[in-house]
Amino acid sequence: MTSSVPEPTAPLPVSVIVPTFNRARLLAQALESLVAQSRPAAEILVVDDGSDDDTAAVVARFAPTVTYVRQDNSGKAVALNLGLSRITQDAVWIFDDDDIAAPDALERLYAPLAADPELDFTYGLCDKFEGEWPAPLTPPNTSYASVDRAALYVRLMEDFFIWQGAMLVRRRCYAAVGPFDVRLTRSQDYEMNLRLARRFRGQGLAFVAFHQRHHAGVRGPRAASVQASGVEAAWRKFNQIIFRELHASHGLMEFHVEGDPAADPARQRLTAVLQRACIMARKALWDLAAADMDEAARLSARLGVEQLNEQEIAALRRVFQAGARSTFGDPREAAAFFAPLKRFSSRALAAQVAGNLLLPVSHRLRKLLTEKAVAGEAGQVWLLLSHLLRPSHLAEYRRARARPLFMYRVTPLDGEQASLA
DSSP: OOOOOOOTTSOEEEEEEEEESSOHHHHHHHHHHHHTOSSOEEEEEEEEOSOOSSHHHHHHTTTTTEEEEEOOSOOHHHHHHHHHHHOOSSEEEEOOTTOEEOTTHHHHHHHHHHHOTTOOEEEEEEEEEESSSSOOOOOOOOOEEOSOHHHHHHHHHHOOOOOGGGEEEEHHHHHHHOSOOTTOSSSHHHHHHHHHHHHSOEEEEEEEEEEEEEOSOOBSOGGGOBOGGGHHHHHHHHHHHHHHHHHHHSOGGGGOOOOOTTSOHHHHHHHHHHHHHHHHHHTTOHHHHHHHHHHHHHHHHHHTOOSOOHHHHHHHHTTTOTTOOOOOSSHHHHHHHHGGGGGSSOHHHHHHHHHHHHTTHHHHHHHHHHSOOOTTHHHHHHHHHHHHOOHHHHHHHHHHHHSOOOOTTOEETTSSOOOOO
16 A cells, blocks of 8 residues: 645545534534644535434535535434445545544544555544533543554453544544444444554554533434433443353453463463453453453463562553442442452462452542432442451552553543552
């Protein structure tokens, strides 16, 4: 492939796809931010998912710069697949109908792709605002970058940090991984980005590409609409669908980030099992997480392992971070997840596992004492402490606190140190 850098005043060879449903007023602001880019896109396509407001009239105000296509109300994934089938340019920017693009977002996202024909996608950061635009903005989200594709993919399995509104992808990559999963009325962007990151090389950019609007509007198609108050539960439900299938479909060693190539393959398998257990725990798939913890305990005993490695420590420390969806539905789930601690190869290793799991719990406890608690948070903290608060575990917890939290082979994109917040 040869690089083709457009003239400074020419539109960039980018197709923007904006799926929309009954958000005409917000859509107008999103489109204004897209057509006002410092380097415009060659193509902007709005896919109307069967709106019954004045969406068509709003889009008509932006013609001929913006093209309009309509489908029967079928959901965002179907709308995105229709958009992908209609576009003509080499790179794709998917943008939500209620967000605001930074003025130079497209120019900055495209520049690395123009410079490196082998680069597959770029991504930046986003911040958030409430209600009407313009409005005060939150600090940017923490995203991550790595030259190690496997490390970035493992981190993305742990946590969703690449937003489509901040992401520019070569069209050939979408063609290679296949269409959006139409079963998913939420988290279809996460599932797609996992497929992309599993196969292709991306570059993170430390700038805010768009401003994400938070509002009380309804999400999803008519047949599966979700109120704003129910979005968190919907994300959890669909993430669990995605990761239950991912657990079954991925080879175990896809959860291992290569360290020493001369390391014992059985020891690498232990790392991969522990990493997978931590990912499944973050999604509250406790049956899978408990089974993997049990396998890790058996492997450690067979190998006589006495010390966790860096990937294992990093993964364990993130299981119960604030913001993770690692909540127990009932005490039995907690008991099953923590039971394998007794079966690790030594008490010392079990204490290391428990101490690193315990590390973010003190932060959550402090928040309970100083802030209005999230519903059920006190019960979650009590479950964690009841299983992890042991003298030997506390000694390892103190050692873990003395060692700064680190991100194994990935770097925070916002320039700040990763924290337990």
